[in-house]
Structures are given as structure tokens and as C-alpha cells.
Amino acid sequence: MTSENRPIAVIGAGIVGIATAYYLARNHSRTNITLVDQFQPMSFTSAQSGNNFRNWWPHSAMVSLTNRSIDLMEQISRDTDNRIGMTRRGYVVATREQNIDTLVSQLRSGLGDESDTLVRYHDQAEAPRYFGPSGSDCSLDVNGVDILCHYDLIRKHFPHYDPEVQTVVHIRRGGEINSQQLATYMLEYLKSVGAKRLMGQVREINPGNNYQIEIDTGSGSVEVVAGQIVNAAGPFAGEIAKWIDVELPIINVFQQKIAFEDHLMAVPRNQPFSIDLDRQQIDWSDSERSALRDDPQFARFAGDMPGGTHCRPEGGDGGKWIKLGWAYNEEAALDIDDQPLDAHFPEIVLRGAARLNPGLRSYYGRLPQKCHHYGGWYSMTEENWPLIGGMGPEGAFMNCAMSGFGTMTACASGELCAATICEARLPSYAEAFSLARYEDLTQIDKLRASNKGIL
Numbered sequence: 001m002t003s004e005n006r007p008i009a010v011i012g013a014g015i016v017g018i019a020t021a022y023y024l025a026r027n028h029s030r031t032n033i034t035l036v037d038q039f040q041p042m043s044f045t046s047a048q049s050g051n052n053f054r055n056w057w058p059h060s061a062m063v064s065l066t067n068r069s070i071d072l073m074e075q076i077s078r079d080t081d082n083r084i085g086m087t088r089r090g091y092v093v094a095t096r097e098q099n100i101d102t103l104v105s106q107l108r109s110g111l112g113d114e115s116d117t118l119v120r121y122h123d124q125a126e127a128p129r130y131f132g133p134s135g136s137d138c139s140l141d142v143n144g145v146d147i148l149c150h151y152d153l154i155r156k157h158f159p160h161y162d163p164e165v166q167t168v169v170h171i172r173r174g175g176e177i178n179s180q181q182l183a184t185y186m187l188e189y190l191k192s193v194g195a196k197r198l199m200g201q202v203r204e205i206n207p208g209n210n211y212q213i214e215i216d217t218g219s220g221s222v223e224v225v226a227g228q229i230v231n232a233a234g235p236f237a238g239e240i241a242k243w244i245d246v247e248l249p250i251i252n253v254f255q256q257k258i259a260f261e262d263h264l265m266a267v268p269r270n271q272p273f274s275i276d277l278d279r280q281q282i283d284w285s286d287s288e289r290s291a292l293r294d295d296p297q298f299a300r301f302a303g304d305m306p307g308g309t310h311c312r313p314e315g316g317d318g319g320k321w322i323k324l325g326w327a328y329n330e331e332a333a334l335d336i337d338d339q340p341l342d343a344h345f346p347e348i349v350l351r352g353a354a355r356l357n358p359g360l361r362s363y364y365g366r367l368p369q370k371c372h373h374y375g376g377w378y379s380m381t382e383e384n385w386p387l388i389g390g391m392g393p394e395g396a397f398m399n400c401a402m403s404g405f406g407t408m409t410a411c412a413s414g415e416l417c418a419a420t421i422c423e424a425r426l427p428s429y430a431e432a433f434s435l436a437r438y439e440d441l442t443q444i445d446k447l448r449a450s451n452k453g454i455l
């Protein structure tokens with residue numbers, strides 16, 4: 001029976017658990033929901049999100065999932081007079097290479113049949129069909145990808161970038177949202193239809209005819225009995241699954257960011273989220289490099305580093321802050337209770353990002369005192385696709401492994417998970433994100449060996 005309002009417990013009140021509960025109630029009238037979290041909603045991984053979104057992925061299933069999520073966010077933006085602060089400046093990927101065939105073929109395979117019309121080349125100094133990144137208006141209806149491959153054109157629109165940049169790829173369906181507002185909007189709806197919130201830590205789950213969930217509220221133990229459960233526990237999803245004897249293929253990788261007031265105005269306020277694609281040697285002085293080489297813990301920062309630094313203004317056109325990130329860490333953590341912030345990260349990411357934005361060099365060795373250094377977990381599968389759908393035992397569902405894309409995909413993954421629970425019609429990408437994908441080992445090996453779209 002899918003229509004009856006059976007009790008359901010959603011474990012995790014990050015953006016993914018909240019969105020799942022929201023779509024259960026909104027699309028399927030399932031309001032007998034208990035949303036459980038040990039902390040305040042949106043205060044764990046979801047609080048660290050850069051709040052960026054994009055529909056650029058190397059595989060069409062991820063493009064479909066994010067496109068659907070952006071559709072849903074746009075709908076909420078329209079319904080709420082853009083309370084969720086959605087902007088649409090796009091993502092820019094910049095490289096010093098002229099030949100970007102590999103990147104373009106990934107873009108094309110992600111965009112599918114429409115790629116011929118969606119990929120636009122601009123190889124002259126003037127490009128009347130190219131709309132630069134001037135406005136942050138979320139209603140801007142430019143889609144697809146603009147590829148700028150004329151030097152003067154790049155200098156005209158991105159004069160502050162490294163002069164060595166030869167190609168700029170501007171992904172248009174991308175921008176920012178205010179995910180805290182999105183979650184608040186959804187929580188208000190859930191409250192209005194009678195869904196409950198419970199603050200406490202899930203300590204044990206006993207399956208049977210129903211799931212009996214033991215929750216430590218700090219002032220005692222409470223048992224919640226639910227016919228169905230959703231594991232939306234972010235980096236703890238693997239632990240939750242173990243309570244019902246399920247092993248999920250998830251690892252947790254720590255990633256850091258910094259944010260600071262750009263009082264020297266090194267980064268123009270209209271700069272889109274900008275990624276430097278190229279590998280690099282960080283811009284240290286000779287003595288700094290040799291000191292790093294001598295220290296086994298930091299020697300890697302003296303050598304060849306991967307691409308992927310990113311930089312964007314934070315806080316709108318009138319703001320002053322900027323955010324920098326570089327997801328170079330690939331090491332899976334064994335213990336996620338400790339958050340291993342590295343005191344050297346701010347200077348490392350600053351110098352890495354200064355390669356594309358040379359204006360940032362003015363901050364070398366003198367980042368503002370109020371530089372905010374933070375981090376969180378990319379909880380992910382090896383192939384970097386999420387896990388959405390049935391978790392194995394009857395009545396158990398998962399919506400997790402959201403890596404660095406959980407904010408942008410939350411609406412679509414919440415909608416998909418809710419539809420799976422309610423046995424409703426599923427979109428074409430449903431199977432790709434279910435555990436069924438692991439039955440095709442050749443496909444999984446191929447995915448793991450290809451570009452995973454991590455930024």
C-alpha cells in the first residue's frame with residue numbers, strides 16, 4: 001500500500017533529509033514523518049556548503065539529476081519571490097591549453113543529444129552572441145556552454161584572469177543558492193502539515209515488523225517506531241546502515257575552504273565561480289619550497305599539484321567577501337569525529353588560487369585576521385555518484401553519499417527518494433543512483449576510471 005500514511009523516520013536533518021521529508025509530504029501526502037537529528041537542522045555538513053550549483057558533469061545521469069534539481073529550485077525561487085537567493089552567473093573553467101577536446105567530449109556526453117546546440121564556440125575577438133558574467137539575475141535564461149577561445153575576447157570579459165589563459169569554458173546553468181533559506185522554507189512546510197522533529201542521536205535500530213529506533217535525547221532514551229526509515233545521515237550513513245546489517249560503499253574525505261573580506265578588491269564582484277583546471281606548482285619562494293621539501297608532512301605541496309582551485313565572490317554584488325577552495329585531498333578518513341583542519345591550508349589555497357586570479361598575490365603572508373577557515377566531509381562512493389533508493393531490507397531507504405554536490409542535488413534526490421518510497425513513477429536516472437548499479441561491474445569499473453566531476 002503506497003497511499004496510506006504509514007509512520008516514517010528520516011534520520012538526518014541536513015539538506016538531504018529535509019528535502020526527502022519535504023517531497024514525501026508535498027508530492028505524496030506522507031506527513032506521518034519524524035525527522036531525527038542529533039544536532040540542529042542544517043548544522044553539520046550542510047552548514048559548510050559553498051551553495052554552488054551547476055549542471056556540468058561528465059555523465060548524462062548526473063546532468064539529468066542536477067538539471068531536475070535546478071528546475072525544482074527555480075520553481076521554489078519563483079514561488080517565494082526568490083527567498084532562496086538563487087543567482088545564475090554560471091561556472092567558469094579556465095585553462096592555459098588551446099586543445100580542450102577531452103573536456104568538450106565530456107561536456108557533450110553529459111549534455112547528450114542536444115549537445116550540438118548547447119555548446120557554442122566563440123573564436124573571434126568580438127562575440128555578439130556571448131553574454132558575459134555581468135548580472136547575477138537568476139532569471140537569466142542562457143543555457144548550455146560558451147567556449148571562449150580567442151585571446152582578446154577572454155581579456156575583454158575576464159581581464160583579471162592570468163594572462164596565460166587560452167580557453168574559458170562558461171557553463172551557464174550554474175550559480176548559487178541560499179541553502180539555509182531553502183531548508184527553512186521546507187521545514188516550515190513540514191511543520192504546517194504536522195511532520196515532527198526530534199533532536200537526539202540514533203543509537204540503535206532494530207528491524208522487525210516495524211523499525212524500532214532507539215534515540216538518545218541527552219535527557220533520556222526515546223523509542224520511535226516506524227514502518228519505514230530513510231538513512232540521510234550524511235557522513236554517518238555508513239554507521240546507520242550497519243544497524244540493519246547493510247554495508248554501504250561510502251568513504252568520507254575531508255575538504256577545506258577559506259573565506260575572507262577582499263578589502264583589496266582582488267576579485268571582481270561579478271566573477272562567476274571560477275575553476276583553474278590546470279595542474280600547477282604552488283607559487284612559493286625558493287626558500288619556502290625547499291623548507292617544504294624537507295618536511296615529509298608537507299613535501300607534496302612543494303611539487304606538482306592537481307588542478308581545481310576555485311574562487312568566487314560571496315555575499316552578492318554589494319558584498320566584499322570571497323571564498324577559495326581546492327579539493328586536493330583524496331584520503332579517506334577512518335574517524336570522522338575529528339575534523340582535521342590544516343593550519344597551512346589558507347596559505348596553500350590562497351597561492352593556488354592566485355594562479356588564476358593574480359590579484360590575490362597581494363594577500364600572500366598577510367591574509368586578513370578574520371579569515372574564516374572551515375571544512376567538512378565529502379561523503380562519497382568511489383565513482384562519486386550518490387546512493388538513492390532502497391537500502392536492502394524492506395522498508396529501509398537511503399539518500400546519501402552526496403559528496404560535493406548534495407546542496408545542488410538535494411531537491412531532485414529528495415524527490416527521487418520520496419517517489420521510490422511511495423512506489424511512484426521514477427525518472428530515467430533512478431536506476432543509476434540505486435544499489436542496482438553495482439550489479440554491472442563493467443560499468444562501475446568504467447565509471448571509477450573516468451573523470452568523476454569532483455571540484
Ligand SMILES: Cc1cc2nc3c(=O)[nH]c(=O)nc-3n(C[C@H](O)[C@H](O)[C@H](O)COP(=O)(O)OP(=O)(O)OC[C@H]3O[C@@H](n4cnc5c(N)ncnc54)[C@H](O)[C@@H]3O)c2cc1C
Pocket residue numbers: 011012013014015016017036037038039040041042043044045046047048049050051052053200201202203232233234235236237255256257374375376377378399400401402403404405406407408409
Ligand atoms: C567544504 C564543503 C563545500 C561544499 N560545497 C558545496 C557546494 O558548493 N554545492 C553543493 O551542492 N554541495 C556542496 N558541498 C556538499 C554538501 O554540503 C553536502 O553534500 C550536503 O550538505 C550533504 O547533506 P546531507 O544532508 O547528506 O548531510 P549532513 O548535512 O551531514 O546531514 C546529515 C545529518 O545527519 C545527522 N546524523 C548523523 N548520524 C546521526 C545519528 N546517529 N543520529 C541522529 N542524527 C544523525 C547529522 O547530525 C547531520 O545533521 C560541500 C561540502 C563541503 C564539505
